[in-house]
Amino acid sequence: MLEIALNSCAVISIYCAVSWCLKHKTEKDIDExxxxxxxxxxxxxxxxxxxxxxxxxxxxxxxxxxCKPGWSKMEI
Known part of the structure; x- marks a missing residue:
């Protein structure tokens, strides 16, 4: 039961975090x-x-x- 509650909290947290990050973005911003x-x-x-x-x-x-003549990369 505890595992289901923790998994649900994780999913809700991710959803809220993504929503908060995208709340000021317009459709044009997301398309670009x-x-x-x-x-x-x-x-x-x-x-x-x-x-x-x-x-x-x-x-x-x-x-x-x-590269200019004489200014090439030196290989060691």
């Missing part, structure tokens, strides 16, 4: 957060936009600059 995993790959972002109709704010990742 759900699209963050696709923002770093422009090709995947385009496919997600086509599939869902939602705009993904993709971030263009620039290529690292090539």
């Amino acid at each position: 957060a759900s699209l963050i995993p696709f923002a770093d790959d422009p090709e995947v972002a385009r496919r997600v936009e086509l599939a869902t109709g939602k705009t993904v704010n993709a971030v263009q990742i620039c290529e690292p600059e090539p």
